[in-house]
Amino acid sequence: MTDRDRIVVIGGGHNGLVCAAFLARAGREVIVLEAAAQVGGAAVTREFTKGFRASGCAHLSYLLDAGIARDLKLASHGLKWARTGLKTVALASAGDHLVLDGGKLESGTLSESDRAALAAYHAQMLRFARVLAKQHNRQPPRLGGGGRSDFMGAAKLGLDIRLLGRDSMREFLRIAGINIYDVLEEKFESPLLQGALALDAVLGANLGPRSNNSILALLHRLSGQSNGNNGFSLPEGGMGAIGEAMAAAARAAGATIRTGSPVARITLEGDVVSGVELENGEKIAARTVVSNADPARTLLSLLGARHLETGFVHRVRHIRMKGMAAKLHLALDALPAFARLPAELAGERLLISPDLVYLEHAFDHAKYGQCSPEPALEITIPSVHDKTLAPAGKHVLSAIVQYAPHDPRASGDGPRRELLEHTLGVLERHAPGLRRQIVGSELLLPADIERVFRITGGHWHHGELALDQMMMVRPVPGAAQYAMPVTGLFLCGAGCHPGGGVMGAAGRNAANAVLATERAA
Template sequence: MTSFDAIVIGGGHNGLVCASFLARSGRKVLVLEAESEVGGAGRGLEFAPGFRVSMAHLLNRLHPEIIRVLELEKHGFAPPMAVASGSTPTPNPSPQGGGGLAAVRLPQDLDKFEQEAATSSPSPLRGGVRGGGTSLAPNVVLSANADPLVLTGAYGETLDGISPAGAREWAEVRAQLFRYAGILKPLLARRPPALGGMALAETAALAITGLSLKRLGKEDMRDFLRVLLMNVADFVDEGLSDDRLKGLLAFDAVLGSHLGPRSPTSLLGLYYRLTGEIGGLPGAQLQPPGGMGAVMAALRKATERAGAAIRTGSAVGRILVENGRAAGVALADGEEIRAATVISAANPRTTFVDLVGSRHLDTGFVRRVQNIRMKGHAAKLHLALDRAPEFLGLPPEHRRGRLVIAPSTDYVEFAFNPSKYGEFSPEPAMEITLPSLDDPSLAPVGACVLSATVLYAPYALKEGWESGKPKLLEAILLVLERHAPGLRKTILHSELLTPVDIEQRYRMPGGHWHHGELQADQMLMSRPVFGAEGYDTPIDGLFLAGAGSHPGGGISGVPGMNAAKRILGMKA
């Protein structure tokens, strides 16, 4: 039998990234995936005959170092690498001027801010440039009371459908947001700073943050400190007057967490979103060709090429702990596989309570793990449509963007209210993508896949999801129909995943894609809990590498990468 240095539990993107980095450094690594396919929430699934989709449908934060080191471009993930590998950019066709208002270019000095905020070099993908076959997906805010607002480029470098005054406000707020997000970026990219007895090397993240804070200038620094833990609703009210823009920012700030726009600290969620980048462009997003499944396939290839073994269909039943040390795993069928290092990319509660077992841990630690808040609040809708839908007032070419139904801050806030009491939003907010427009292989010819993340759908629905699910579907379709009249009649098949479904399908407790609320009190050294922060755990030889660890979820790969670096650094 082959012996392994390290076993990675869970073949989601973080598990794969972690395994790749370890394998590239010469470790013998085995990835164990419970499902028949790796990729976790990024794997593509056929939800109706001929229609494929993945739970995660947008790429906006896959870390550039991962793309570079794992040479993902060689393994079939071309588009962003077209930039990083230095392919010649095509000139930028001017954004389409749809609707009544002309497209408004933002002031030039924005570029300067972005360069400060970005860690990699500026990218030719900017402003809707096509690079290697895929371009950035615009953001589109749909509103029942106004024309759609289109934000093109990396998070709205240009706006379409807004007054010049509104565009000026946006330019300022956008620059401010990127400036501040840029300060937090090193904190989110590295291992979280430790509180007690910090090693010199570990102060790096704090030092860089401190330095960039100093660079801001006094008044900007004051505002940064003031707004840091503010709610997004008040923040946008200070600088913006367009409801659609406010609604978008509010939506992006709370997407994936149990907060409303008026909840203090909700602005952090927006920073988190804006620290992501694609092709060196902070805030950019794209719909990967072939869907997220293709990204996962590239990661799988990279992992295998790095020398790691992958076993699918191998659910781990238990992490073996001997004399306080991890010694390997026992599969659900009883097979034992031994290794000195075990890395869990699974949810932290699953890892500690189910796989390790509380008898190997301190009571206070288990108590904290049990207290991690991780009840999901988002549902995922997949529609198989017989043709591409048409949205009111939206030029068809913008349909390939991310369409957001969050026409105002209050819309999102009032959608949030019922979720606090275990009820779903009667008027849900949502983000919609039509992945098959970019990649026709995802649907039969002429047909269309609609993928939507829907807020709010609480994991613990009071009435239970059996009876609640059809009601939520109806509520969603009513909203959709309002913005895309006639859409209902084109539905061939629908699949609504509630947090409970997501929990079961993707083995994410609570159906929470961050593996735990991403709120201020569960961030940095408190992520997932004090005592297991920074990827170490109380069990020697056991590490965490999933979204439950710093910095959090989304297809970033950062927890996986950082965990690998931590492990490699320890042995060195």
């Protein structure tokens, strides 16, 4: 084997690590080069205030592919769960909270018709999500042209939709084209239930409840639950524990992982990949380079537009990838008391999204560059279940703040201070006294997420997950099979099919694509 035979993986996010692990298991020499000091990417566990640690961006596991976890033996590489199967609590300002376990109401007030509709809605959405879940571990077929496997891939997708049965198939096609607002208005009476269910459809997306594609985003989120994982779960040690276990699996298979190693550029000999050059000038030869960085960063910045055809560059430049979610971390000197919420429920998944209009208004502000006075929140207090995150008796609150302006009108630190103030105002209303418990805080806006985690646009999925950017056209038409138009270059991150969330499928699919390309050569 020569130096040129090695495979370089740029980025040690969870997808890069999964890709490296499967390539190393197939006997390849693999080096992972991660820019940050730790592996895990946006799902890393970091100290944000002395003694308090939180999951950087991703704070809940609900998509992790059960097959990948099993194949890589993540449990024997150290992954433990602090809590699985979290319930969802839709917080009501008047205190009549709804406690939901999937499609079941555990406590709170709902009409009989809403209870029945909830069970039916949940079952139906899971059925639809299963169609998406079945595609996660398949390479998307080429649109037009292609060979037998592309034909079979397209046929399998068609069959999966057809197997829903006539009525479900009609409903699937109907709702996929509308939006979560209209669907929830049609099915439920309770504004609180509608608000909570809608938040799940727009978390991480640059979509309001009235936007097209919000149903597809919801189905992506639910696809984990129909794929055999543990529902909303918290790894012991925060989400970074998943990446650490994946890194251990990759190392055990023979991969080398170097942190603190930012790649400056992908090098070519003629029009074929020859390796990478690090920011410190070090050159590493490689026959294949697989990038876990987002498609825009990989192709426009690390490779360079001049090596690509103009039409392709145009498509990459126009990937919609403006993040609208912010991440809040609070270090607290005690467990916050949410009004009329029994203390034993404080560790569940808490949502503040009281109705559809509230959520749409929060989106409207961010859309026009402003900080909503009333953002919607997905809150976890992982330290209730995991004592490794905060000093004894103290707690960490982690919240996704939906929405944050991607392009704030105001400059400097104003938008961060404003959004923090508004978010704390919303929290204080639900948990009086919380402000006094704060001993440290961090609010990451989309621009911070871009800078800290090197995700262009700070987008949850490395690119909006929408009909025009999904499956056969993800990240862009003509590049959905992980191989890029330059020989030897592949993508393996959330920007590829099947998209973001801590799942690992893009990493494994990319490893399979690399191995298939080698076999075909």
